[in-house]
Amino acid sequence: MRGQITRGILALLLATSLLLVPIRADDEEGVIDDDEYADVQRAHLIVRKFVKDELVVQGKNVTVEIDIYNSGLSTADAVKFQDVLPAEASLVEGSLEADLGKVSIGSHVKHSYVIVFNTGSVEVTLPTALVTYVSDSETNEVTEGASTAMALYVMTPVQQLQRYALQAGAYASLGFARTPSDWRNLAIIIGVVSSLLGGNWVVKKVQASNVNRKRAAALRELEKSD
Ligand SMILES: *[C@@H]1O[C@H](CO)[C@@H](O)[C@H](O)[C@H]1NC(C)=O
Numbered sequence: 530m531r532g533q534i535t536r537g538i539l540a541l542l543l544a545t546s547l548l549l550v551p552i553r554a555d556d557e558e559g560v561i562d563d564d565e566y567a568d569v570q571r572a573h574l575i576v577r578k579f580v581k582d583e584l585v586v587q588g589k590n591v592t593v594e595i596d597i598y599n600s601g602l603s604t605a606d607a608v609k610f611q612d613v614l615p616a617e618a619s620l621v622e623g624s625l626e627a628d629l630g631k632v633s634i635g636s637h638v639k640h641s642y643v644i645v646f647n648t649g650s651v652e653v654t655l656p657t658a659l660v661t662y663v664s665d666s667e668t669n670e671v672t673e674g675a676s677t678a679m680a681l682y683v684m685t686p687v688q689q690l691q692r693y694a695l696q697a698g699a700y701a702s703l704g705f706a707r708t709p710s711d712w713r714n715l716a717i718i719i720g721v722v723s724s725l726l727g728g729n730w731v732v733k734k735v736q737a738s739n740v741n742r743k744r745a746a747a748l749r750e751l752e753k754s755d
């Protein structure tokens with residue numbers, strides 16, 4: 530039985546092996562022009578501001594994460610972070626300001642806080658945060674940088690249920706429901722069923738990461754039987 534399964538997996542892997550071969554360009558050493566960079570011994574911070582999912586729900590906690598990376602050639606000192614909230618949100622945990630101290634070359638510091646959106650059915654752009662730091666310890670030069678911004682869609686709780694239902698419908702109908710009204714009817718049925726069952730299980734099934742996990746498990750199984 531187990532052998533059969535393994536052979537089945539093997540056949541599947543052979544059939545999909547073209548998809549599994551990573552596409553890799555020839556390794557190439559990065560060439561840095563010394564003349565151009567010789568006099569730039571400064572810290573350079575790259576600031577990424579993001580939330581894990583760009584679809585968030587009104588009234589639910591949303592963690593905003595800030596990742597500050599020093600891509601420069603010197604330690605950044607006296608790193609200060611300062612942020613603002615979008616008008617639709619309020620802060621529930623953490624701080625919009627932080628003294629983050631030093632960030633050495635090639636390393637990250639992270640900061641996060643939690644907000645809640647007070648309105649739904651709106652698109653919101655998280656404003657850029659401001660980061661200041663001493664980029665050159667000899668001259669004490671202070672540099673100012675802005676984070677990335679990120680667009681979010683804030684769903685109302687009802688929209689979230691509808692989304693679950695639609696995802697469940699797309700999965701369960703296996704493509705039979707093609708027109709919007711087919712979808713709607715399925716969505717209503719499945720939405721009711723899945724919310725009775727606690728809502729989340731169908732959505733979790735749909736997630737592509739499951740497929741990837743299964744594929745990884747199949748690969749491990751194959752390696753074992755070699
Ligand atoms: C939302 O954040 C607040 C503040 O940290 C916390 O007290 C609350 O338990 C959180 N709610 C959920 C559902 O995680």
